[in-house]
Amino acid sequence: MKPGQQFYPRSFMARCIYAWLFLILVYFFLNHSLLYQLSLPPLIYIGTDNTFWLFHLFGLPQFLLQHSGAALAFDVILTTSCLAFVFIPDRTILAWISVAGCWILYISYCSAAGHQFAQIGYLLIPLAFLVKDEAKFNLMWKLIRYWVCFLYFCGGVYKIYYGGFAFDDNMAEILRAMNAEWLFLKPGGWRTETIAYLIDHKAMAQGLYQLATILDLLMVIGFFTYRFDRWLLISLVIFHLSNYFLLHISFVEQSLIFAPFLPWQAIAKRIVNPNHNDRSR
Amino acid sequence: MFWITVIFILGQIFFMFKGIENIPFFLYHMFSTKHQPQSSYLILAIKTDKGFFDSKCLSNREYELLIGSAEHYAKLHTTGDPTSKLIDSRFGKMGSELTNYANEQLVNDSISIEQYPRWWARYFTKITGGKFNTAGIVYMRISYIGSQIIAKRGDILFMEKLRE
Numbered sequence: 001m002k003p004g005q006q007f008y009p010r011s012f013m014a015r016c017i018y019a020w021l022f023l024i025l026v027y028f029f030l031n032h033s034l035l036y037q038l039s040l041p042p043l044i045y046i047g048t049d050n051t052f053w054l055f056h057l058f059g060l061p062q063f064l065l066q067h068s069g070a071a072l073a074f075d076v077i078l079t080t081s082c083l084a085f086v087f088i089p090d091r092t093i094l095a096w097i098s099v100a101g102c103w104i105l106y107i108s109y110c111s112a113a114g115h116q117f118a119q120i121g122y123l124l125i126p127l128a129f130l131v132k133d134e135a136k137f138n139l140m141w142k143l144i145r146y147w148v149c150f151l152y153f154c155g156g157v158y159k160i161y162y163g164g165f166a167f168d169d170n171m172a173e174i175l176r177a178m179n180a181e182w183l184f185l186k187p188g189g190w191r192t193e194t195i196a197y198l199i200d201h202k203a204m205a206q207g208l209y210q211l212a213t214i215l216d217l218l219m220v221i222g223f224f225t226y227r228f229d230r231w232l233l234i235s236l237v238i239f240h241l242s243n244y245f246l247l248h249i250s251f252v253e254q255s256l257i258f259a260p261f262l263p264w265q266a267i268a269k270r271i272v273n274p275n276h277n278d279r280s281r
Numbered sequence: 282m283f284w285i286t287v288i289f290i291l292g293q294i295f296f297m298f299k300g301i302e303n304i305p306f307f308l309y310h311m312f313s314t315k316h317q318p319q320s321s322y323l324i325l326a327i328k329t330d331k332g333f334f335d336s337k338c339l340s341n342r343e344y345e346l347l348i349g350s351a352e353h354y355a356k357l358h359t360t361g362d363p364t365s366k367l368i369d370s371r372f373g374k375m376g377s378e379l380t381n382y383a384n385e386q387l388v389n390d391s392i393s394i395e396q397y398p399r400w401w402a403r404y405f406t407k408i409t410g411g412k413f414n415t416a417g418i419v420y421m422r423i424s425y426i427g428s429q430i431i432a433k434r435g436d437i438l439f440m441e442k443l444r445e
Contacts, residue, residue, distance in 0.1 A: 031343050120307060170315060185326075
């Protein structure tokens with residue numbers, strides 16, 4: 001660590017991030033999707049992902065999905081370890097249990113739901129807290145921030161590389177495909193009217209797609225400077241709100257990816273110790 | 282830490298080059314391909330004794346479990362589990378013991394497939410609070426004229442009694 005280089009407020013962040021993660025788990029609970037609540041689904045889905053294959057070869061998701069007692073124990077351990085880490089952020093073993101639990105939950109849930117979902121924010125961000133040492137944590141947090149920038153930047157590059165960006169009908173077709181069920185079930189209302197308007201006005205719909213691509217590509221800025229993190233955060237929020245509004249892609253699980261772009265030092269300074277002269281990045 | 286990062290970056294580049302997602306090497310390429318115009322779309326809808334159920338009022342988690350798993354079931358029901366072929370191509374050369382073990386662990390057998398509609402009904406009852414007597418999944422063909430849709434009911438995938 002170079003002289004003068006400053007640290008993130010790890011303990012404060014651990015409390016906030018794991019409280020956030022705990023709320024996501026509460027959301028899962030309220031929506032009947034913790035493992036115990038799945039009522040022993042008989043089918044599994046493994047797709048082509050080798051990690052899914054590996055987990056299923058060891059039989060872990062099947063075991064948890066087929067034994068209600070084990071599923072209940074798993075849910076209890078996951079949620080209590082997550083909550084306990086909020087109060088004891090120096091006990092990294094709790095973070096390890098929470099992270100392992102979230103990854104197993106993700107794979108088991110996807111297996112039961114028959115699809116591999118892209119809502120992975122709650123898998124990535126808590127990883128930074130597996131280390132206790134301030135310097136290592138600082139590095140981990142920065143690496144995860146770069147990882148998030150990289151994923152979204154790649155999303156933008158893929159949209160250009162695979163041709164979606166320059167294909168005039170693309171967004172209108174995506175809207176038609178993603179909203180067939182919505183338009184059938186909800187024939188009226190302002191949201192339906194907005195979607196229908198965009199389907200009818202392909203150029204405008206494609207303009208939104210291209211704007212989303214640009215927002216994705218802008219994440220590359222995060223590799224070079226922290227100065228625009230506020231704007232990157234705003235663009236991520238707009239991107240996900242638009243996805244939710246037009247394509248019905250919820251981002252509750254993904255919401256944790258906003259965390260690396262928050263001004264943690266300033267927040268900690270205001271909340272934890274307003275008089276403390278906190279070190280800035 | 283340095284070497285873990287280097288290995289991770291190399292792994293990410295490798296899987297991007299191969300175009301295969303292997304978590305934690307995520308590939309964010311959703312909606313990036315050209316979507317060719319289609320005149321109609323086949324969707325799955327939930328039908329109950331009280332009419333079509335508004336599955337869009339469910340949370341994403343519940344919706345994925347009810348509709349996502351039903352799409353998976355529909356494929357298995359029609360064509361059987363294609364995993365056996367994948368197991369042969371991946372483990373075929375490693376001996377029959379491993380292949381048999383993988384088949385046992387990874388392939389949905391006919392009993393599991395048969396049990397699915399009953400599980401679906403149980404889960405649906407749980408999240409809707411037992412308001413319906415029967416429920417199941419039907420295919421719907423949604424055709425577009427501009428932004429207007431014409432919905433045509435197709436076959437029933439399954440229909441279950443929720444209470445006696």
